[in-house]
Amino acid sequence: MELIAEQIGHRYGDVVALEKIDLTVHEGEILALIGxxxxxxxxLLGIIGGILKPTSGRVLVKGAPPPDSLNPxxxxxxxxxxxxxxxxxxxxxxxxxxxxxxxRERMARVEDVLARTGLLDFRxxxxxxxxxxxxxxxxxxxxxxVRPAVLLLDEPLSALDAQTRALLMEDFIALWLSQRTTAxxxxxxxxxxxxxxxxxxxxxxxxxxxxxxxxxxxxxxxRGTPAGQVRLAALHDQLWQLIxxxxxxxxxxxxxxxxHE
Amino acid sequence: MSDPNARAIEFRGGGFVIRPYRGAAIVFFxxxxxxxxxxxxxxWVSALALPAPSSIVKAFYDLAGSGPFWRNITDSLFxxxxxxxxxxxxxLVIGAAMGIWSLPRAIGIPAVSALFPIPKIALLPLFIxxxxxxxxxxxATIAIGVFFPTAIATYTGIDGVPRNLxxxxxxxxxxxxxIVWKVILPGALPGILAGIRISASFALILLVAAEMIGAQYGxxxxxxxxxxxxxxxxxxxxxxxxxMLGLIIGTALTRLEKWLLRWR
Numbered sequence: 001m002e003l004i005a006e007q008i009g010h011r012y013g014d015v016v017a018l019e020k021i022d023l024t025v026h027e028g029e030i031l032a033l034i035g036x037x038x039x040x041x042x043x044l045l046g047i048i049g050g051i052l053k054p055t056s057g058r059v060l061v062k063g064a065p066p067p068d069s070l071n072p073x074x075x076x077x078x079x080x081x082x083x084x085x086x087x088x089x090x091x092x093x094x095x096x097x098x099x100x101x102x103x104r105e106r107m108a109r110v111e112d113v114l115a116r117t118g119l120l121d122f123r124x125x126x127x128x129x130x131x132x133x134x135x136x137x138x139x140x141x142x143x144x145x146v147r148p149a150v151l152l153l154d155e156p157l158s159a160l161d162a163q164t165r166a167l168l169m170e171d172f173i174a175l176w177l178s179q180r181t182t183a184x185x186x187x188x189x190x191x192x193x194x195x196x197x198x199x200x201x202x203x204x205x206x207x208x209x210x211x212x213x214x215x216x217x218x219x220x221x222x223r224g225t226p227a228g229q230v231r232l233a234a235l236h237d238q239l240w241q242l243i244x245x246x247x248x249x250x251x252x253x254x255x256x257x258x259x260h261e
Numbered sequence: 262m263s264d265p266n267a268r269a270i271e272f273r274g275g276g277f278v279i280r281p282y283r284g285a286a287i288v289f290f291x292x293x294x295x296x297x298x299x300x301x302x303x304x305w306v307s308a309l310a311l312p313a314p315s316s317i318v319k320a321f322y323d324l325a326g327s328g329p330f331w332r333n334i335t336d337s338l339f340x341x342x343x344x345x346x347x348x349x350x351x352x353l354v355i356g357a358a359m360g361i362w363s364l365p366r367a368i369g370i371p372a373v374s375a376l377f378p379i380p381k382i383a384l385l386p387l388f389i390x391x392x393x394x395x396x397x398x399x400x401a402t403i404a405i406g407v408f409f410p411t412a413i414a415t416y417t418g419i420d421g422v423p424r425n426l427x428x429x430x431x432x433x434x435x436x437x438x439x440i441v442w443k444v445i446l447p448g449a450l451p452g453i454l455a456g457i458r459i460s461a462s463f464a465l466i467l468l469v470a471a472e473m474i475g476a477q478y479g480x481x482x483x484x485x486x487x488x489x490x491x492x493x494x495x496x497x498x499x500x501x502x503x504x505m506l507g508l509i510i511g512t513a514l515t516r517l518e519k520w521l522l523r524w525r
Contacts, residue, residue: 081426084525146433
């Protein structure tokens with residue numbers, strides 16, 4: 001499946017968040033959307049998955065999702081968005097409950113994704129009993145349970161500490177390599193984008209425009225190796241020069257009426 | 262290690278920590294009741310103005326043997342249970358509508374703001390004209406008094422449901438009734454339960470007031486009659502019953518909250 005964003009524009013009142021974005025997400029790739037805070041990258045992700053209505057432009061899809069996909073465009077949220085009154089397994093089951101599948105298959109799916117994310121021992125725990133990393137694993141398990149055609153990740157690691165982030169990143173890469181689900185990964189963290197993405201789309205801010213798309217020609221499995229790290233470091237510098245100036249402006253800005261992302 | 266020049270850093274933390282003192286409350290009540298009893302027995306206080314705890318207990322004991330006295334309790338319980346249930350159910354439904362839909366909210370908030378400040382007991386004479394002097398007028402007073410805090414608690418509770426959870430449910434394609442049932446209502450439950458706590462105390466106040474204005478039986482009527490006859494021991498026995506009723510309701514609600522909100 002391929003997603004094509006055409007001339008996407010979005011404004012919040014007088015603030016132009018996005019302007020004339022043309023972007024294609026190819027089948028089986030991870031596309032990272034990167035940019036300073038307030039550049040509208042989360043807004044763009046919301047538009048791509050159909051939970052935000054753009055002011056102008058449209059998103060098209062080519063090809064049909066696989067028949068076993070219950071929710072083709074599936075989000076993983078920065079704040080996990082777990083229902084605090086449901087246990088881990090019930091949070092995962094929430095994504096399946098309104099689909100007409102037999103209860104046995106639903107339980108099997110829950111069991112399967114809990115096993116893949118290492119959550120089987122925590123299935124009856126409530127979210128408040130889990131660490132941030134474990135909570136996001138629940139978010140990932142819930143997303144995998146519906147067999148998404150496109151995963152939409154909205155800064156999934158930003159609420160976590162550095163160690164947890166590294167651990168979860170490795171888990172995520174392993175999961176992704178086994179499935180190769182098409183994914184759009186929004187982040188402000190350059191290292192995450194470089195570790196994960198096949199292509200990195202850089203957004204400018206106010207108005208959010210597509211500045212550049214950089215392809216990373218290195219298999220994800222190699223990027224953890226020392227040699228891979230060296231090559232990525234050079235790329236990191238190059239991209240950092242691109243976004244540094246804007247990040248500086250973003251950091252010095254006084255927010256008006258709260259963040260708009 | 263121990264350098265003669267090294268000194269221990271002075272501790273400046275601590276304090277402002279509330280510790281549990283299990284027996285303190287019991288000791289306080291025992292002392293208070295003992296003082297009260299002594300004050301009456303020693304003649305410092307007139308037994309007519311403030312009967313001793315022992316005479317209140319005795320009044321209880323004597324009353325418990327009489328049939329009409331139990332009728333006071335059953336009548337009161339009936340009124341508060343029915344009035345509170347009807348008022349809460351209506352408050353939940355209207356409050357939920359105000360929390361979910363824009364039009365009910367646009368009408369509801371001004372209406373609630375206008376009607377909530379009316380002391381509901383002022384409506385009892387009107388309800389007596391409408392429904393007669395029987396149970397319906399008292400039940401209606403309690404119900405309407407309970408309705409407003411429940412409706413307000415419900416829609417503010419719904420407002421407090423994190424938007425990201427609703428967005429999450431929408432992003433998974435959860436249908437509208439499921440979102441209300443599985444996300445919005447459980448999310449509003451802590452607020453609704455807080456409202457129920459308030460409405461229960463409203464119900465108790467209105468019950469007594471309504472019974473004092475126009476009832477033959479009921480704890481409120483009983484207290485009023487005892488006062489008219491200067492039977493202060495019976496009067497205080499009635500007050501103690503109200504205190505116990507309030508305590509029972511409060512404890513039951515705490516239990517319910519603990520169980521329903523065990524995920525917190």
